[in-house]
Amino acid sequence: MQSDSILVRESRSEAAGTAGVIAALAARFGDRMTTAAAVREAHGRGEGLRDLFAPSAVVWPGSSAEVGEILALCNAALVPVIPFGTGTSLEGQLQALNGGISVDLSRMDRVIEVNAGDMDCRVEAGVTREALNHAIRDAGLFFPLDPGANASLGGMASTRASGTNAVRYGTMREVTLGLTVVTPQGRVIRTGGRARKSAAGYDLTRLYIGSEGTLGIITELQLRLFGIPETISAASVQFASLGAAVEAVMAVMQMGISVARIELLDAVQMRACIAWSKLSGYAEAPTLFIEFHGSPAAVAEQIEQVRGVTDAFGGSAFAFAHATEDRNRMWRARHDAYHAARGLAPGKDSFTTDACVPISRLAECIAESHAEAESLGLTAPIVGHVGDGNFHMLVLFDPADADERRRADRLATSVSERAIRMGGTCTGEHGIGVHKLEAMVLEHGAGAVAVMQAVKAALDPNGIMNPGKTVPSTVFPL
Amino acid sequence: MQSDSILVRESRSEAAGTAGVIAALAARFGDRMTTAAAVREAHGRGEGLRDLFAPSAVVWPGSSAEVGEILALCNAALVPVIPFGTGTSLEGQLQALNGGISVDLSRMDRVIEVNAGDMDCRVEAGVTREALNHAIRDAGLFFPLDPGANASLGGMASTRASGTNAVRYGTMREVTLGLTVVTPQGRVIRTGGRARKSAAGYDLTRLYIGSEGTLGIITELQLRLFGIPETISAASVQFASLGAAVEAVMAVMQMGISVARIELLDAVQMRACIAWSKLSGYAEAPTLFIEFHGSPAAVAEQIEQVRGVTDAFGGSAFAFAHATEDRNRMWRARHDAYHAARGLAPGKDSFTTDACVPISRLAECIAESHAEAESLGLTAPIVGHVGDGNFHMLVLFDPADADERRRADRLATSVSERAIRMGGTCTGEHGIGVHKLEAMVLEHGAGAVAVMQAVKAALDPNGIMNPGKTVPSTVFPL
Missing domain, CATH: 3.30.70.3450 (Alpha-Beta Plaits)
Structure with a gap:
C-alpha cells in the first residue's frame, strides 16, 4: 500500500471542477462515495503493469439511473469518469491519468432475468462470470466465456474479452445480444434486443463492446447462454x-x-x-x-x-x-x-503480450517471438488460446533493472508489430487501454483511427469518458 | 419500363450541384457513367415495393480509389450518393429520394485472395455469393450465407443479410472479418483484419455492416469461409x-x-x-x-x-x-x-415482413400475425428462417385497391410492433431502408436513435450518403 504523497505525485493533474463534483457526490451518495487513499489506490490500476494513477474519488452506484446522475454531474463539470468492474484489466484501462471519478459497478450485481427457453439472460454489469454461472447452473445452462480472472461481465464487454472457450463459443462480441448503456450526457439507452439477429440500424451493441468505457458506461447486458454439454x-x-x-x-x-x-x-x-x-x-x-x-x-x-x-x-x-x-x-x-509464471522469478514485475494472427501464421509468429525473447535474454513463458491464433507471453523483468525493462518493452512492441504484419492484431482479447495506443495507427491506418476519433468526439464531446484510452490523442482528419 | 416524365415526377428534388458532378463524372469515367433513363430506372428501386425514385446518373467504378474520387466529388458538391450492388434489397434502400449518383459496384467483382489454410477470403464488394462459391468450390470451401437472391457480398454486408444457413453459420455480422470502406470524404480505409478475434479499438467493421450505405461505401470484404461438410x-x-x-x-x-x-x-x-x-x-x-x-x-x-x-x-x-x-x-x-407466392395472385403487388423474435415467442408471434392477416382478408403466405426466430409474410395487395393497400400496410406495421413488443426486432435481415424508419424509435428508444444520429452526423456531416435511410430524420438530442 502506498502513501498519499505517492498518489498525488502519480496523477498528472486534476480537473478544476473535481472538488465540486466530489462534494455533490458526497451529498447524494453518502458512504457510497469515498476519497480514502487506500480505496482510490485500489481503483487506480488493474493487473499487468502496476503503474498507479489513482482517481480523485470512488463512487458505488446502485442503478443505471444513479450512473446517469453521476455522469451528468461529471459531464457538466468536465471531470473524467473511469468505469470499474473487478479491476482485472491488463492494459491500464483503469488508470485515472488526470484524476476523476472511478465509478465502481460492483454493487450492480443482480441477475435480472434468466430465460431458459431462449437460453439468454439479463444481468447488471457488476455480475461476475462465476456468479452468473452459479445462478444458472440449476437450469442446465452455462456462460462459457472464461478469461481466467473472475471478471465482471460489464468489464468483459468493455474490453471485448474472450478466453479459453472462445474457439467454440465466440467472444463477448458474439454472445452479447444487447446492452443498457449510460451515455456521457447521463442518458440511459438500450441497444440490441433479445432476437438472435437484427438488421435494424447501426449496431450500437458492437460499438460499445470493446470501447473500454470511452463512449459510455455499460450497466446491463443481455447475454446468450448455452446448455451444459451432455x-x-x-x-x-x-x-x-x-x-x-x-x-x-x-x-x-x-x-x-x-x-x-x-x-x-x-x-x-x-x-x-x-x-x-x-x-x-x-x-x-x-x-x-x-x-x-x-x-x-x-x-x-x-x-x-x-x-x-x-x-x-x-x-x-x-x-x-x-x-x-x-x-x-x-x-x-x-x-x-x-x-505460476510470476513464481519463476519472485520480485520481478511482468506484463503480458496478446498477439492474435491468422492460424496459418501462428507457428511462425510464436517461433519468432520465442526466439526473440531468448536472444534478448528474457524469461517469457508462452500460453495461448491457440485455436483462435491468440497467444500470450508473460514477460518478466526486474523493475530496478532499466536495461531489462527496455528489453522487455522492445519485445512487447516487436510482438505487436509482428502480429500486425502477419495480418493479425496487437490484442486478441486484452484491449488497447494505454499500453497499446501506439500500435493503433500501425494496425488500423490513420483513416480508420480518424473514424474512431470522430465517433468518440461525437458521442463524448467533452472527452470525460476514460480519457487517454483506446483511441490515440493525435488527431487525424476524416 | 416507364417514361422519362415519370422518372422526373418521382424524384422529390435534385441537389443544385448535380449537373456539375455529372459533367465531371462524364469527363472522368466516360462510358462508365450514364444518365440514360432506362438505366437510372433500373437503379432507382430494389425488390419488394416497387416505388421508383430514380438517381440522376449511374456510375461504375473499378476500384476503391475510383469510388473515393466519386465520393470526394459528390461530397464537395453536396450531391447524394446511393451505393448499388445487384438491386435485390427489399426495404427501399436504393431509392434516390432526392436524386443523386447511383454508384454501381458490379464491375468490382474480383475475388482478390482465397486463404484456404485460414478459411478466409478477400473479395471486392460486387462479387455475388454464387460467384464466390463457384470460385472456392475446388478448394473444398463454401460461403454459407444464402439470402435467396444472388446478392452482392457488399450489399449483403450493408444490409446485415443472413438467410437460410444463419441458424448454424451466423449472419454477415459474424462471418465478416474486415472491410475496405470509402468514407464520404473519399478516403479509403480498412477495418478489422484477418485474425479471428481482436480487442483493438472500436469495432468499425460491425459499425459499417448494416449501415445501408449511410456512412460510406463498402468496397472490399474479408470473409470467413467454411469447409464443405463431409x-x-x-x-x-x-x-x-x-x-x-x-x-x-x-x-x-x-x-x-x-x-x-x-x-x-x-x-x-x-x-x-x-x-x-x-x-x-x-x-x-x-x-x-x-x-x-x-x-x-x-x-x-x-x-x-x-x-x-x-x-x-x-x-x-x-x-x-x-x-x-x-x-x-x-x-x-x-x-x-x-x-411462387406472387404467382398466387398475378397482377398483385407485394411486400415482405421481417419480424424476428426470441424463439420462445415464435409460435405466438406467428399465430397472431397469421390470424390478423386472415381477419384483414389478406393473402399473406409465411416462410421463415424459424431457427433464428425470423419469419416473413409475403403480403399481397392490389395496387389499384386503396383499401387493400391500407389493410396490407396495417398488417405490416402491426407485425413489426408485435415483434418489438415480444423483445424482438422489426427486421431480422432485410434492414430498415425507408420502409421501417417509423419503427426505429419504438424498437430502440429515442436515446439510442440519438446516438445513431450523432454517429451519422459525425461521419457524414454533409449528409450525402444514402440520405433518408436507416436513421430517422427527426433529430433527437444526445
Whole structure:
C-alpha cells in the first residue's frame, strides 16, 4: 500500500471542477462515495503493469439511473469518469491519468432475468462470470466465456474479452445480444434486443463492446447462454518441440474439428505450472490442454480426430481427464499459469503480450517471438488460446533493472508489430487501454483511427469518458 | 419500363450541384457513367415495393480509389450518393429520394485472395455469393450465407443479410472479418483484419455492416469461409397445424440440436410452391425443410434427435432428400417461394415482413400475425428462417385497391410492433431502408436513435450518403 504523497505525485493533474463534483457526490451518495487513499489506490490500476494513477474519488452506484446522475454531474463539470468492474484489466484501462471519478459497478450485481427457453439472460454489469454461472447452473445452462480472472461481465464487454472457450463459443462480441448503456450526457439507452439477429440500424451493441468505457458506461447486458454439454471430456498431450505442438493445433483447426478449448503451454510455462500447481505426470515440454463438448458420440468422434492429428505430429499419448476432479485440476493449473509464471522469478514485475494472427501464421509468429525473447535474454513463458491464433507471453523483468525493462518493452512492441504484419492484431482479447495506443495507427491506418476519433468526439464531446484510452490523442482528419 | 416524365415526377428534388458532378463524372469515367433513363430506372428501386425514385446518373467504378474520387466529388458538391450492388434489397434502400449518383459496384467483382489454410477470403464488394462459391468450390470451401437472391457480398454486408444457413453459420455480422470502406470524404480505409478475434479499438467493421450505405461505401470484404461438410442430408416433414410445426422448431432449438437450416412454409405457401415448382409428394400443409451438415455420425445423430422431436409434435414421417438432385429441388422450391407466392395472385403487388423474435415467442408471434392477416382478408403466405426466430409474410395487395393497400400496410406495421413488443426486432435481415424508419424509435428508444444520429452526423456531416435511410430524420438530442 502506498502513501498519499505517492498518489498525488502519480496523477498528472486534476480537473478544476473535481472538488465540486466530489462534494455533490458526497451529498447524494453518502458512504457510497469515498476519497480514502487506500480505496482510490485500489481503483487506480488493474493487473499487468502496476503503474498507479489513482482517481480523485470512488463512487458505488446502485442503478443505471444513479450512473446517469453521476455522469451528468461529471459531464457538466468536465471531470473524467473511469468505469470499474473487478479491476482485472491488463492494459491500464483503469488508470485515472488526470484524476476523476472511478465509478465502481460492483454493487450492480443482480441477475435480472434468466430465460431458459431462449437460453439468454439479463444481468447488471457488476455480475461476475462465476456468479452468473452459479445462478444458472440449476437450469442446465452455462456462460462459457472464461478469461481466467473472475471478471465482471460489464468489464468483459468493455474490453471485448474472450478466453479459453472462445474457439467454440465466440467472444463477448458474439454472445452479447444487447446492452443498457449510460451515455456521457447521463442518458440511459438500450441497444440490441433479445432476437438472435437484427438488421435494424447501426449496431450500437458492437460499438460499445470493446470501447473500454470511452463512449459510455455499460450497466446491463443481455447475454446468450448455452446448455451444459451432455459430455465434457478433457485431455492433454505433450510434444517434443514448440513447433510440433503449434502445427498440430493448426491442423486441427484447418480440418474444422470441433474443440471447446485448445490451449498451449510452452516448456517454460509447464515448468512453472508443475512447480506451482503440483502437477504430476507431466514433462517440462510443450503441452496442449484440450476440451471436448457434445453428445457422447460427437465427443468420441472429436477425440479420435484430434488424436489422429496429434499422433501425426509426434504428440505423446493422450492423457485423459475424464473425472470432473482431474479436469478441474488441469484447468485450474491453466488458470493459475499467470501466478505460476510470476513464481519463476519472485520480485520481478511482468506484463503480458496478446498477439492474435491468422492460424496459418501462428507457428511462425510464436517461433519468432520465442526466439526473440531468448536472444534478448528474457524469461517469457508462452500460453495461448491457440485455436483462435491468440497467444500470450508473460514477460518478466526486474523493475530496478532499466536495461531489462527496455528489453522487455522492445519485445512487447516487436510482438505487436509482428502480429500486425502477419495480418493479425496487437490484442486478441486484452484491449488497447494505454499500453497499446501506439500500435493503433500501425494496425488500423490513420483513416480508420480518424473514424474512431470522430465517433468518440461525437458521442463524448467533452472527452470525460476514460480519457487517454483506446483511441490515440493525435488527431487525424476524416 | 416507364417514361422519362415519370422518372422526373418521382424524384422529390435534385441537389443544385448535380449537373456539375455529372459533367465531371462524364469527363472522368466516360462510358462508365450514364444518365440514360432506362438505366437510372433500373437503379432507382430494389425488390419488394416497387416505388421508383430514380438517381440522376449511374456510375461504375473499378476500384476503391475510383469510388473515393466519386465520393470526394459528390461530397464537395453536396450531391447524394446511393451505393448499388445487384438491386435485390427489399426495404427501399436504393431509392434516390432526392436524386443523386447511383454508384454501381458490379464491375468490382474480383475475388482478390482465397486463404484456404485460414478459411478466409478477400473479395471486392460486387462479387455475388454464387460467384464466390463457384470460385472456392475446388478448394473444398463454401460461403454459407444464402439470402435467396444472388446478392452482392457488399450489399449483403450493408444490409446485415443472413438467410437460410444463419441458424448454424451466423449472419454477415459474424462471418465478416474486415472491410475496405470509402468514407464520404473519399478516403479509403480498412477495418478489422484477418485474425479471428481482436480487442483493438472500436469495432468499425460491425459499425459499417448494416449501415445501408449511410456512412460510406463498402468496397472490399474479408470473409470467413467454411469447409464443405463431409455429409449433407436434407429432409422435409409436414404437420397438421402451423402451431405444431413452429413448436417443433422451438423444441429443436431449445434442445440445442445442430441443424444447418430449418425453414418453415405455411399451408398457403406450400400450395403456391407445389404449383410453381411442380413439387410432388407434398400436402398443402405446414412444412419444415431441414438440412444437416457434419460427419456421417454427427448427421445421423442430428437426424435421430430431430425426428424424435417432430414425431412428438405429430409430424409426418421424414421424407429424405439424400441425393444432391432431390435436395437441390427442395431448396430451389424454397428459394422460389417469393415468385411462387406472387404467382398466387398475378397482377398483385407485394411486400415482405421481417419480424424476428426470441424463439420462445415464435409460435405466438406467428399465430397472431397469421390470424390478423386472415381477419384483414389478406393473402399473406409465411416462410421463415424459424431457427433464428425470423419469419416473413409475403403480403399481397392490389395496387389499384386503396383499401387493400391500407389493410396490407396495417398488417405490416402491426407485425413489426408485435415483434418489438415480444423483445424482438422489426427486421431480422432485410434492414430498415425507408420502409421501417417509423419503427426505429419504438424498437430502440429515442436515446439510442440519438446516438445513431450523432454517429451519422459525425461521419457524414454533409449528409450525402444514402440520405433518408436507416436513421430517422427527426433529430433527437444526445
